Amino acid sequence: MSIFSPQNQSIASNRTFLHLFNSLSLLFLGGILFTFIHPFTEGFSFIFFAIMAVIGSYISLFYAWIYPTNNWPKVFAITFLLNAAGLGWRVALEWGEASLIPYLTLYRTGSYLFLTPLLITAVYIFINRVIHERTRTD
Secondary structure, three states: OOOOOOOOHHHHHOHHHHHHHHHHHHHHHHHHOOOOOOOOOOOOOHHHHHHHHHHHHHHHHHHHHHOOOOOHHHHHHHHHHHHHHHHHHHHHHOOOOHHHHHHOOHHHHHHHHHHHHHHHHHHHHHHHHHHHHHHHHO
């Protein structure tokens, strides 16, 4: 039995916790790291970009545990909605501040809303294909 199989007891018993952890991580990171992780723009920080890439990889791994079959549209939809909610939360908290105005262009918000879920979904697909190919050959 694989660690990614749905019958795995540790994953089955912690499914709610994994969903809650992923949701809160995406919600808070979607709001906090919005202004720092967009390359080639003002305010970009490679450290925050690396932090988001590492945490996005962990979130993808948790989604691979929750959804062991290749259910990537559901993962993309969940991460897109939570990322959009985090961005909306950040904009609502800082509404009226002049410091956020340069970051609210259509290019930056649109690409941020799609690139983070695309990264997480791509890593999820890679993890699922690599892990499930290995477990089928064993």
